Amino acid sequence: xxxxxxxxxxxxxxxxxxxxxxxxxxxxxxxxxxxxxxxxxxxxxxxxxxxxxxxxxxxxxxxxxxxxxxxxxxxxxxxxxxxxxxxxxxxxxxxxxxxxxxxxxxxxxxxxxxxxxxxxxxxxxxxxxxxxxxxxxxxxxxxxxxxxxxxxxxxxxxxxxxxxxxxxxxxxxxxxxxxxxxxxxxxxxxxxxxxxxxxxxxxxxxxxxxxxxxxxxxxxxxxxxxxxxxxxxxxxxxxxxxxxxxxxxxxxxxxxxxxxxxxxxxxxxxxxxxxxxxxxxxxxxxxxxxxxxxxxxxxxxxxxxxxxxxxxxxxxxxxxxxxxxxxxxxxxxxxxxxxxxxxxxxxxxxxxxxxxxxxxxxxxxxxxxxxxxxxxxxxxxxxxxxxxxxxxxxxxxxxxxxxxxxxxxxxxxxxxxxxxxxxxxxxxxxxxxxxxxxxxxxxxxxxxxxxxxxxxxxxxxxxxxxxxxxxxxxxxxxxxxxxxxxxxxxxxxxxxxxxxxxxxxxxxxxxxxxxxxxxxxxxxxxxxxxxxxxxxxxxxxxxxxxxxxxxxxxxxxxxxxxxxxxxxxxxxxxxxxxxxxxxxxxxxxxxxxxxxxxxxxxxxxxxxxxxxxxxxxxxxxxxxxxxxxxxxxxxxxxxxxxxxxxxxxxxxxxxxxxxxxxxxxxxxxxxxxxxxxxxxxxxxxxxxxxxxxxxxxxxxxxxxxxxxxxxxxxxxxxxxxxxxxxxxxxxxxxxxxxxxxxxxxxxxxxxxxxxxxxxxxxxxxxxxxxxxxxxxxxxxxxxxxxxxxxxxxxxxxxxxxxxxxxxxxxxxxxxxxxxxxxxxxxxxxxxxxxxxxxxxxxxxxxxxxxxxxxxxxxxxxxxxxxxxxxxxxxxxxxxxxxxxxxxxxxxxxxxxxxxx
Numbered sequence: 088x089x090x091x092x093x094x095x096x097x098x099x100x101x102x103x104x105x106x107x108x109x110x111x112x113x114x115x116x117x118x119x120x121x122x123x124x125x126x127x128x129x130x131x132x133x134x135x136x137x138x139x140x141x142x143x144x145x146x147x148x149x150x151x152x153x154x155x156x157x158x159x160x161x162x163x164x165x166x167x168x169x170x171x172x173x174x175x176x177x178x179x180x181x182x183x184x185x186x187x188x189x190x191x192x193x194x195x196x197x198x199x200x201x202x203x204x205x206x207x208x209x210x211x212x213x214x215x216x217x218x219x220x221x222x223x224x225x226x227x228x229x230x231x232x233x234x235x236x237x238x239x240x241x242x243x244x245x246x247x248x249x250x251x252x253x254x255x256x257x258x259x260x261x262x263x264x265x266x267x268x269x270x271x272x273x274x275x276x277x278x279x280x281x282x283x284x285x286x287x288x289x290x291x292x293x294x295x296x297x298x299x300x301x302x303x304x305x306x307x308x309x310x311x312x313x314x315x316x317x318x319x320x321x322x323x324x325x326x327x328x329x330x331x332x333x334x335x336x337x338x339x340x341x342x343x344x345x346x347x348x349x350x351x352x353x354x355x356x357x358x359x360x361x362x363x364x365x366x367x368x369x370x371x372x373x374x375x376x377x378x379x380x381x382x383x384x385x386x387x388x389x390x391x392x393x394x395x396x397x398x399x400x401x402x403x404x405x406x407x408x409x410x411x412x413x414x415x416x417x418x419x420x421x422x423x424x425x426x427x428x429x430x431x432x433x434x435x436x437x438x439x440x441x442x443x444x445x446x447x448x449x450x451x452x453x454x455x456x457x458x459x460x461x462x463x464x465x466x467x468x469x470x471x472x473x474x475x476x477x478x479x480x481x482x483x484x485x486x487x488x489x490x491x492x493x494x495x496x497x498x499x500x501x502x503x504x505x506x507x508x509x510x511x512x513x514x515x516x517x518x519x520x521x522x523x524x525x526x527x528x529x530x531x532x533x534x535x536x537x538x539x540x541x542x543x544x545x546x547x548x549x550x551x552x553x554x555x556x557x558x559x560x561x562x563x564x565x566x567x568x569x570x571x572x573x574x575x576x577x578x579x580x581x582x583x584x585x586x587x588x589x590x591x592x593x594x595x596x597x598x599x600x601x602x603x604x605x606x607x608x609x610x611x612x613x614x615x616x617x618x619x620x621x622x623x624x625x626x627x628x629x630x631x632x633x634x635x636x637x638x639x640x641x642x643x644x645x646x647x648x649x650x651x652x653x654x655x656x657x658x659x660x661x662x663x664x665x666x667x668x669x670x671x672x673x674x675x676x677x678x679x680x681x682x683x684x685x686x687x688x689x690x691x692x693x694x695x696x697x698x699x700x701x702x703x704x705x706x707x708x709x710x711x712x713x714x715x716x717x718x719x720x721x722x723x724x725x726x727x728x729x730x731x732x733x734x735x736x737x738x739x740x741x742x743x744x745x746x747x748x749x750x751x752x753x754x755x756x757x758x759x760x761x762x763x764x765x766x767x768x769x770x771x772x773x774x775x776x777x778x779x780x781x782x783x784x785x786x787x788x789x790x791x792x793x794x795x796x797x798x799x800x801x802x803x804x805x806x807x808x809x810x811x812x813x814x815x816x817x818x819x820x821x822x823x824x825x826x827x828x829x830x831x832x833x834x835x836x837x838x839x840x841x842x843x844x845x846x847x848x849x850x851x852x853x854x855x856x857x858x859x860x861x862x863x864x865x866x867x868x869x870x871x872x873x874x875x876x877x878x879x880x881x882x883x884x885x886x887x888x889x890x891x892x893x894x895x896x897x898x899x900x901x902x903x904x905x906x907x908x909x910x911x912x913x914x915x916x917x918x919x920x921x922x923x924x925x926x927x928x929x930x931x932x933x934x935x936x937x938x939x940x941x942x943x944x945x946x947x948x949x950x951x952x953x954x955x956x957x958x959x960x961x962x963x964x965x966x967x968x969x970x971x972x973x974x975x976x977x978x979x980x981x982x983x984x985x986x987x
Contacts, residue, residue, distance in 0.1 A: 110479065128492060133463045133892060133900055133937065137425070137499050143179065144493040145186050146485070151175060151190070151218045153485035154493070155414075158210040158217075163476040164542065166193070166217060167493075168207035170470075170486055174219070178493040181478060184498055195238065196248035202229050204238065204250070209266035213276070214329045215239070217247060220278065221313050222263040230444055233259045235267065235278060253331025256417075258284030262314075262322075266346045271353040275328050279357065280316060281343035282321040282387060289325065291335045291530045293382035295560050295590065298339075301390045301400065301626050303663040304370075305733045305772060308390040312763025313364065321387035324357065324379055335530065340385035340394075340401060343566035346416040346434060346471075350447065351513045354454070355379040357407070358413040358434045363708075365393070366410070366715055367758025368765055369659075369726040372396070373694050374411045376434055376445055378453045380550060381526035382557045391729065391765065396691040397656060399619040400585060400626060402553055406456045408443055411436035414486070415471050421629060423478025423501040429511040433472070437486060439704040440467030443695070451548040452518035458695040460899045462496065465704050465892070470588045473832075478506055518548050525551070525812060526559035544582040552582055560586050572599060577607045582618050588627035595837060597631030598638040606647040614654065620662035644668055651676055655687040655723055662730045674737040677727050678746055688722040699917040699926075703890040705903040711759075713918045721755035725766075728753065732772040743777065743785060751790035754801060768800035799966055805837030807951040814949055814957070819874045822954050827870065827962045832970045835963030838956055842948045850968035861964065870961050891915070892937045893928055901928060925951035 128142040146154050151672045152169025159165055165177040165188075174193040180186035195203035206229055211221030217238040225232045234255040238247040256264045262283035267276055289296075298319040300306060301329035308315040322341030327334045343360040350356070357379045365371040370393040377385055386394025386401035396403040415435035419428045432445040466487050472482035478501055485491030498504065525543065528536035536558050543555035559567055568591060571583040581969060583773045584600045591600075612620065624642070628634070647670050648659040658680060698716060702709040728749055734782065738746075750770045754763065770789050777785050795802055839850065850861050893913065903915030906925060913928045949957060966972035 110845045131464045141495045146491040153491040154483045155405045156210045158212045160212040173202045173205035211267040213269045224259045262343045268659045271349045278935040289336045290333045291301045302392045303667045307391045307768045314389045338379040338383040345414045348416045348418040358416040364759040364761035367720040367721040374408045382529045399622045406696045409694035412438040421474040423504040435469040440464050449514045452522035452550040492758045522554045525554040525558045544579045585623040593631045666734050680804045681727040718757040729769045732769040735776045738803050747785045747789040754790045754793045764799040805841045823961045830959050830962035835959035838960045894934045895932045
């Protein structure tokens with residue numbers, strides 16, 4: 088720590104930046120490493136060895152908006168779209184040139200709109216046309232609504248003069264219609280849309296269009312209202328011809344994927360988003376790259392009904408990436424990159440400025456992948472990218488009206504890499520061929536389908552047995568229902584029963600299917616077969632309702648003795664099913680698991696990027712993650728608590744006492760924005776099942792006083808009253824410098840906590856010791872200095888207090904604040920709210936280090952405050968938390984002398 092003498096030697100602005108916690112005040116010591124300072128826009132990019140970057144153009148600097156989509160036309164020109172504006176066409180200078188691109192705004196001849204075309208989330212040049220996926224609600228400025236449009240040049244004057252609406256789509260915004268890509272055969276198109284885009288009527292469906300929630304878990308919709316009116320199938324991929332005449336649903340069950348890409352084998356991949364508000368809940372799913380096979384279902388459902396990747400009736404991702412905002416997916420077959428980048432996908436994350444590289448490897452009928460952080464920067468809000476005719480990677484940053492830029496990344500020795508050499512040799516495994524053969528039976532009836540597909544229900548390959556089940560479901564039930572009842576092989580019976588439970592007559596198939604499944608020798612099943620058996624029982628119960636007494640007795644005799652299981656995953660299935668059946672003693676056993684804090688290693692949602700590694704890459708989102716990791720909710724406990732919220736019987740006063748006390752404790756954990764609301768909704772569901780004369784008691788016991796009236800937030804000592812504003816330094820200084828006398832001490836103290844200062848700093852022994860103690864702050868520094876540090880935390884950052892990006896030899900990068908180092912290791916803190924958790928990085932593994940240009944302190948912490956609240960906060964800081972400080976009684980005249 089700095090001594091008083093050392094503090095006084097520091098330049099005033101730097102000292103204040105340190106004191107207020109530009110990086111939440113984690114002090115670095117004994118640093119001798121030489122770190123490369125930030126330079127130009129291209130210099131901030133972390134690139135693989137041998138690659139170079141060029142910053143080509145800044146649309147926002149030229150008042151051309153914030154660009155979010157791009158495509159190259161048949162003349163090698165780049166066409167782009169502003170998110171809330173028009174289309175632009177660029178002639179790009181060659182690699183290495185210092186010339187600027189030639190930019191023209193495209194205006195469509197004959198179109199009278201103020202903006203001829205634009206508002207596009209997706210662009211594609213194909214079939215001598217420009218396809219534009221407009222994402223917009225009609226308005227006077229831009230009257231064209233969401234949909235797929237085709238632009239053509241009918242008089243060959245190099246200007247588009249014909250607009251054709253191929254398909255109108257209902258949905259707009261960031262979950263609306265997105266990208267368009269060319270099919271591998273170059274004869275048709277694929278489009279992708281988010282979960283706020285209604286699925287239009289299709290001419291054919293590769294997945295059966297009878298989707299339901301199929302989840303016995305209590306259904307709690309997002310308490311903050313997000314997607315509460317959106318139901319299955321969620322985001323979708325469709326296939327159409329160049330004229331948009333016929334449409335086929337290819338795949339669904341996504342949340343909000345912006346982009347898709349094909350490889351040489353004709354396999355389709357998609358990068359789907361997470362619901363960050365669900366973070367910390369057992370139904371949270373991270374961003375992920377999926378193999379979108381024919382009829383693939385990936386299980387997005389709104390709220391707590393979201394499917395687990397373990398469910399047998401959906402598919403698992405190739406790779407979970409982690410928290411973020413997916414915006415683009417590219418396959419690198421056209422890049423002039425080293426051979427390492429054959430079979431490689433690049434996945435763009437807007438939130439944390441990372442381009443993830445996925446090196447695909449055939450595995451059975453699908454793929455696995457190795458992860459590489461290909462490119463990153465901070466800040467780097469990535470929106471779209473494409474491989475240009477020269478084999479370089481071009482990408483955009485921007486979106487949400489942020490500063491927008493166009494970059495080019497190329498391999499330094501690209502001239503010695505012939506065009507087309509990055510195309511990989513197609514590897515078709517036997518399982519891959521079997522899968523694609525079975526997929527020919529999707530969306531059509533064929534008398535050969537059932538016999539061809541039936542043997543593959545027994546396959547150990549998940550994607551293969553999925554394709555087989557779907558092929559069977561597409562055939563008339565009368566052709567294969569009897570085969571299910573006659574089946575002796577356990578796995579085939581499980582998947583046949585799943586198909587019949589989904590497609591059969593719900594009034595007839597439930598009892599026979601459940602009784603048949605209860606005859607399977609459970610002890611001879613492997614782990615996957617056990618969870619698929621339980622999932623099949625769950626789907627049948629959901630679709631056919633409560634079984635008759637005899638069937639229920641049979642099912643309970645089969646399942647009840649097996650719960651609890653040694654497997655936490657199987658216990659999730661058991662608890663849902665047995666609570667649904669109101670099994671004897673299910674409350675006792677489930678509550679015992681909750682109290683035991685059963686650990687659940689969620690391998691199916693394990694991510695390629697650790698959450699802690701993301702915190703310092705983007706302060707706006709990173710600090711949210713830091714708070715979450717500080718007090719992560721126990722996901723397995725939460726699962727059991729929510730399951731029990733629907734149980735009406737089997738309770739004793741002692742069990743209820745234990746159960747409702749858990750909710751009060753659950754409010755002390757920190758999850759995504761909707762976590763508190765979800766817990767409160769589950770609490771309210773459970774309270775419906777208590778005796779009326781005990782409602783008030785259990786309501787208070789379970790923490791009713793801890794949450795606000797809407798149940799979405801914890802009660803705080805103080806919430807800013809506002810109205811706030813985007814505070815700027817001159818305005819704020821003018822407001823406070825002559826008017827800090829006679830302020831409200833108690834209010835200032837509460838505001839200090841409300842705007843998160845106390846999360847990093849102590850005043851008078853209260854707060855956190857992550858950053859320096861601010862008790863003596865007002866004795867050294869002026870209100871102006873404080874406001875500059877709070878409002879403009881990025882203005883002056885000393886590398887002594889900056890976060891550092893460490894580029895490792897495995898091409899990954901780690902970002903943190905260096906606490907110490909020795910001869911062999913760097914010691915870094917990645918969570919500004921947890922300086923005691925230290926990560927060691929071997930110096931032998933570090934290729935280079937770069938100083939981050941961004942402060943971890945948010946620039947808008949005080950924007951919720953009104954003028955009087957801001958005065959109270961600054962007065963509290965100037966007083967050092969001392970209620971007897973003269974600032975609370977001295978005159979304005981004396982304040983003038985000391986406040987500037």
